[in-house]
Amino acid sequence: MPKHGVVIHWFRKDLRLCDNPSLWAASREALQVLPVYVLSHWRGQHDWTGPKRQHFLCQSLASLRGNLQSIGSDLLLRCGDAVEELVKVAVQAKAAAIYFNRDGDPYGRACEERLKQRCATLGIACFDFKDRWMHDPSEVLTGSGGPYRVYTPYSRNWLALEKDRPLGKVKSLGPAPTCESLPLPELSHWGLKLEGSEQMPEGGERAARKRLDALLSSELLCGYGAKRDLPAEPGTSRLGQDLRFGLLGIRELYGRCVEFAQAGGSAAVRASVHTYLKELAWREFYAAVLWYYPQVFELEFNAEFRGMEWPGSVEDFQRWCQGRTGFPIVDAGIAELRRTGFMHNRVRMIVAMFLTKDLHCDWRWGESFFMQHLLDGENASNNGGWQWSAGTGADAAPYFRIQNPWSQTKRFDPQGLYIKRWLPELAKVPAAEFLQPPASGRPLVPGYPLPMVDHATERNRTLALFAKHRQQGR
Ligand SMILES: Cc1cc2nc3c(=O)[nH]c(=O)nc-3n(C[C@H](O)[C@H](O)[C@H](O)COP(=O)(O)OP(=O)(O)OC[C@H]3O[C@@H](n4cnc5c(N)ncnc54)[C@H](O)[C@@H]3O)c2cc1C
Structure with missing residues (x-):
């Protein structure tokens, strides 16, 4: 009863x-x-x-x-x-x-x-x-009972814990409510409108379940480990927005991936699924960081870098927001984001590091811009991703390891397929020209900007800024 x-x-x-x-x-x-x-x-x-x-x-x-x-x-x-x-x-x-x-x-x-x-x-x-998570932050703690500050031991602990099983679908909630309700909202409710040319996935539980089925019925999950870093490939699950809005339960996603690995048999498939589950652990690691250190919204996680100077200009930030930096991989990422509300993870890292380490803009500017555009925009993961890229976060890339956008393109988009998809104006440019600044000193095509900075020069400037700050802190 x-x-x-x-x-x-x-x-x-x-x-x-x-x-x-x-x-x-x-x-x-x-x-x-x-x-x-x-x-x-x-x-x-x-x-x-x-x-x-x-x-x-x-x-x-x-x-x-x-x-x-x-x-x-x-x-x-x-x-x-x-x-x-x-x-x-x-x-x-x-x-x-x-x-x-x-x-x-x-x-x-x-x-x-x-x-x-x-x-x-x-x-x-x-x-x-x-x-929202397989494990509440308080379930995954260090041996001494505190929160983790580093991902790898966190993920080991997270993976080893017993997981809850998914619940079924609710079949009845009793009679329909009779209280007054507003109509379903439209964008005008918030005074917003779309630009009109967006290509976005459909919202709602049914559409999300279709995406989950696609992940499990295709080669996608088998190839995840090998292809997840190649932005031109359909190599990742594209379920970020579904987890963000809770269109899928995490227990069901986890449980079905594990079943898939068991049914798949081969060690290679199991390894690929394991890589995927470790990404789900990243999501929960950042949620735990925000839970235990809510100050990361305002401040650098790593106290050593609080009060750092980020001397980048608003004008440079705006060029980055418009995708007019003259670095094709960066501009393609921004174009993908603005058009679809999604940006591939590898490109998010390149674009974020470019803003903080090549343009020296405050990571908080980029964090907010991403939140304005990402369908999967999630405070904890976004803050974690930005602080990782800026070199200030929990288990972040060390500040002196600065990715070079040209060599990142060579590694992850060597044929320029991703760049050409999102920057059709560059469709006829040979891919080799995306791997370094234009040797001729002329734009790749009329109207496309020259690289707005020299990467090597800005890398040295970043190192000097961090060194100066660390010295002042001593
Ligand atoms: C600067 C920056 C900002 C980011 N902002 C967000 C954000 O606002 N929301 C968000 O969900 N992810 C964010 N990420 C992480 C990651 O880029 C996205 O989760 C991923 O690209 C979503 O695509 P997918 O569903 O195809 O991912 P898949 O590779 O298929 O991964 C499956 C799921 O695991 C989780 N996941 C994967 N990688 C990460 C990661 N590095 N950190 C946290 N969770 C991860 C996501 O929930 C994702 O949907 C950010 C990364 C960076 C570098």
Whole structure:
């Protein structure tokens, strides 16, 4: 017999019916579950998000509403401060409890705390669940009980821990809610619009499940270990946005990959899947870093580099944002990002290192620009990736190991296929010309810029800036 009459499930970064711990528990413990999503009320330009990710959110909410209706329920949409809106619905519907999956970032955690305090004064229970990660940050600790600062021992521990099994799909949430709901949002809700030429994956749980099936039914996962660093190849899973919005449960993704490895038989397939699972561990490592060191939003993780001078100019930053640096691999990466909301991981590293080490711009500028464009924009992983590239982060690339964009192109896009895909104006340029600055001193094609800096000169300047800062710190 369910222990509650009416409860709320607060949808956040878990926009799905399958493998959803809070929704699953609510559906078993109450006669009626009210599914609520609270839209944010900011308008216009936002430093941490942008139209592409909000568009994907709109599609995912529409899909969620359809999925809820198909099991006889519906999605209640509200807008404003999440705590106030949830409490209003709870009071109006006489809900006994609010169920939700925990969020990891500082804003989400602060909101959960406020909600719990407010509900305690009103006699409404709150139940929170682990969902976004296989392991909560507190489950993966060093021998002395502290958080890891380095990825490799973290990942060893993470991989060895027993994993939760996926939950099924929720089949019923009781009668549909009768409370008032806003209509499904469109981009205009936030005063945003798309440029119109974007090529983006579809939002929603069903589309995400198709992408998961594609990963598991194709050669993709078998070849992941070998191809994941080649941006011209379809070599990675492209599930980042689905994990970001919780369109897929991490237990299901993990469990199906392990089954795939077991069924695949060969050592090579198992090794490739293992490489993939280690990437999922990177995601959780950065989540744990943000959990235990929330100051990384403002400050360098490595205290040695706090207060560093980043003398890059706004003009140079803007050229980088426009993809007009004259370094084809960098400009192709920015073009891919602006058009699709995605940038290949290898190229993210090249582009981020170029901004911080060749243009000497503050990594926080790039971090915010990525959050405005990435569909998978996730505070913890993005901050981790930027601090890694700047040389200031947890287990970061040491500041003196500075990637050369020309030799990175030679290693990872030797035929220029990725560059030509995203910069069609360079389609007829021989690939060899992408591997060094133009020998002729003339642009690769009329209208395409010359490299805006000399890599060797800027590399030395970076080394001098870091050396000066370290000396001042002594
Ligand atoms: C500067 C920079 C910024 C980044 N910003 C983000 C971000 O905002 N959100 C984000 O999810 N990832 C970020 N990454 C990590 C990585 O680039 C993306 O996760 C990956 O490209 C997503 O594509 P995929 O799903 O095909 O990845 P796959 O290679 O198929 O990996 C599977 C999943 O593992 C996780 N993952 C893989 N690599 C990493 C990594 N290095 N760090 C953390 N998680 C990882 C992601 O959830 C990814 O979807 C960033 C990396 C850099 C260098």
